[in-house]
Amino acid sequence: MEKSALQKARIDYAPKLPTSLQGSVKVKEGAPTQSVDDQEDIKKLFPNTYGMPVVEFEPSNETQTCEMNVGVILSGGQAPGGHNVITGLFDTIKRLNPNNKLYGFILGPGGLVDHKYIEITEDYINDYRNTGGFDMIGSGRTKLEKIEQFEKGLEIVRELNIKALVIIGGDDSNTNACVLAEYYAAKKYGVQVIGCPKTIDGDLKNDQIETSFGFDTATKTYSELIGNIERDCNSSKKYWHFIKLMGRSASHIALECALQCQPNICIISEEVKAKNMTLNQIVENICNVIAYRAEQGLNFGVILIPEGLIEFIPSIGKLIEELNDLLAAHGNDYKGLDEEAQREYILAHLSEENKQTFATLPANVARQLSLDRDPHGNVQVSLIETERLLSDMCDAKLEQWKEEGKYKGKFACLHHFFGYEGRCAAPSNYDTNYCYALGTSAAQLIANGKTGYMAIIKNTTKPTNEWRAGGVPITMMMNMERRNGEMKPVIRKALVELDGKPFKAFEKIRDKWARETSFIYPGPIQYWGPSEVCDCTTKTLELEQE
Structure with a gap:
């Protein structure tokens, strides 16, 4: 196997162990536990x-x-x-x-x-x-x-x-x-x-x-890429970058990258759900920031979007729950139908509230929500181009505002999805x-x-x-x-806690990031150098363990 100079050097690195694992061990048991x-x-x-x-x-x-x-x-x-x-x-x-x-x-x-x-x-x-x-x-x-x-x-x-x-x-x-x-x-x-x-x-x-x-390596890798885009963005001063980040069920990656890079906007799915926000409200919030910055002559910026956002929008989340049950119980009835017939079948079997939500979604998003689930019964949200959906909706709203005299800026956007770039990093x-x-x-x-x-x-x-x-x-x-339509025992997922220190730190400063260009460029993962540079933990863990 051919190796790069970095790989050869990393192979020689001797990982450090806690004192308790450096030799023989004995077990100290705590009290009985419950789920x-x-x-x-x-x-x-x-x-x-x-x-x-x-x-x-x-x-x-x-x-x-x-x-x-x-x-x-x-x-x-x-x-x-x-x-x-x-x-x-x-x-x-x-x-x-x-x-x-x-x-x-x-x-x-x-x-x-x-x-x-x-x-x-x-x-x-x-x-x-x-x-x-x-x-x-x-x-x-x-x-x-x-x-x-x-x-x-x-x-x-x-x-x-x-x-x-x-x-x-x-x-x-x-x-x-x-x-x-x-x-x-x-x-x-x-x-x-x-x-x-x-x-x-x-x-x-x-x-x-x-x-x-x-999580540590992936977020540092993504933050390096986001920092590079922020620097390019601040250099050309003419694009809004919509960046979707991996994280199917929680916004931890997006939040950590925001704390490292200070983008203009970072959407946190858990906050969207807690505030019962609609897709249109999310778009309006983004457009308000774009319009404000345009008034300052700043027709550029960076927006971070968690991969699983679509599932956390309450109206769409309810739709997905019903679709999951429908697919589990009747999926075989419509799998052989063509695309239009599948759509009509689903509309005929949904409750009135969810039927309205499904009917108003862009066709490609509705299609993705109604396709087969992954092996664990989850919507394959990575296939939904949420970053493009949001930018298209922002473009339409800004055009409307322009006609109404509420917006005079220029809006050009670029799209990114960072997922596989971080999963196998050294x-x-x-x-x-x-x-x-x-x-x-x-x-x-x-x-x-x-x-x-x-x-x-x-x-x-x-x-x-x-x-x-x-x-x-x-x-x-x-x-x-x-x-998949049945109650199953599963490990509870840890979502971003809105009263937790990492989110509170983000919430305290994000309005300033929205108005100003406060970008930070973290640079590449550091393997050698001063300990405060190459051995630091994530901002998330640092805040949680204070």
């Missing part, structure tokens, strides 16, 4: 893995050894640092016993079911240390939810003498890990299942999980260390007999040696939600 909501329902569904305590690792003087082969799976979208979770896992199980083996299942959970795997060796893994991407073993979006899948996976687990599976994924993937852990525990198969919190979206976090890995120092520690923690959870747990690292705004490592029962983070 965040729907306690009776979750307890009934997970009787063997419910109520377990949060655990924390402490240094031990006793020599620690453990025989165990481990399987690892990368699940869902890529996130910077995934390779380091695997290297931390590999190094730890080899330290516990050099004969231990690590097997990687190819292309995600489907590799477990289809028995596609490789043994990860020292020579093989060394090419991937501290690198971005998931190309070491690939990823996939197969859902592990059926008994046939569990039993088929068990066949290869038995054949390879695997003691535990580590599933590296987001909230849906870790929900699947919890279901698998419960099944194997109920059957007394003796196979442990451990999860690791991954998603650049930042919505897998709670009191126990400070941040999901990849991990920042923070994600490099964080992920290596997560992999080490996962190995220690296995060695200490745990199953149905997610590896966690806390106190991460402090120096690395002061970080705290341990595990949290996955059931503790679960509640019941409607998916």
Whole structure:
């Protein structure tokens, strides 16, 4: 494999570990836990893995050894640092016993079911240390939810003498890990299942999980690109840039990038929902800023838009809920129809309120909302060009204002969608260390007999040696939600908290950003240099941990 100079240098970087993970460990257990909501329902569904305590690792003087082969799976979208979770896992199980083996299942959970795997060796893994991407073993979006899948996976687990599976994924993937852990525990198969919190979206976090890995690197990568656009924007002074940012169900990425770059406008989906805003109100708010800046002779600016915005507009959110149920119950009735017939079918089956909303949407947006869902039952919002929808609506409104004498500026716009640009970036120092520690923690959870747990690292705004490592029962983070027309146990997504410090900091200053050109140009991710530059955390985490 050919390597760049940066990749060679990054491979030589030695990730730092918390003091508690640098040698042998002992387990400190907390009090029994319960799920965040729907306690009776979750307890009934997970009787063997419910109520377990949060655990924390402490240094031990006793020599620690453990025989165990481990399987690892990368699940869902890529996130910077995934390779380091695997290297931390590999190094730890080899330290516990050099004969231990690590097997990687190819292309995600489907590799477990289809028995596609490789043994990860020292020579093989060394090419991937501290690198971005998931190309070491690939990823996939197969859902592990059926008994046939569990039993088929068990066949290869038995054949390879695997003691535990580590599933590296987001909230849906870790929900699947919890279901698998419960099944194997109920059957007394003796196979442990451990999860690791991954998603650049930042919505897998709670009191126990400070941040999901990849969020730090991805937001720094996007902020570099946004800063470059801001500088270009401030140089040519003639375009409004509408930038959509990845983040399907929450606006954490958009908020973090706004705090780093200070754009003129950043829409926060959660605020739109809380204020019961319509699409027209959002457009009018944007146009007011464009018109104000035009009066100052500033016919340019930058607008950040979260990918999942469309779902958070209350009227459209209600429509999507009914469409989800309709597609789950009657999807096969209209799949064979042509596009116009599908539209008529949907209109005939919607409630009056949602029918009106559906009828007023642009045809391409309505079409996207009525297409098949992703494997987890979600609208594929990344396919909806929200940035173009908003700019077209702004253009129309500004033309109307011009005719009415309310606007005399010039409006030209450019569109961007930053998603894949950040998912496989070389991990920042923070994600490099964080992920290596997560992999080490996962190995220690296995060695200490745990199953149905997610590896966690806390106190991460402090120096690395002061970080705290341990595990949290996955059931503790679960509640019941409607998916594909049925109530299902899922990990509750963490949305932007409107009374949280990051949003409050943004809210306090955003009007100034709207009126003035306050752009900040963060520049590239720093790997070397002064610690205050290359080892800083996200603004979000810094504010939350104050």
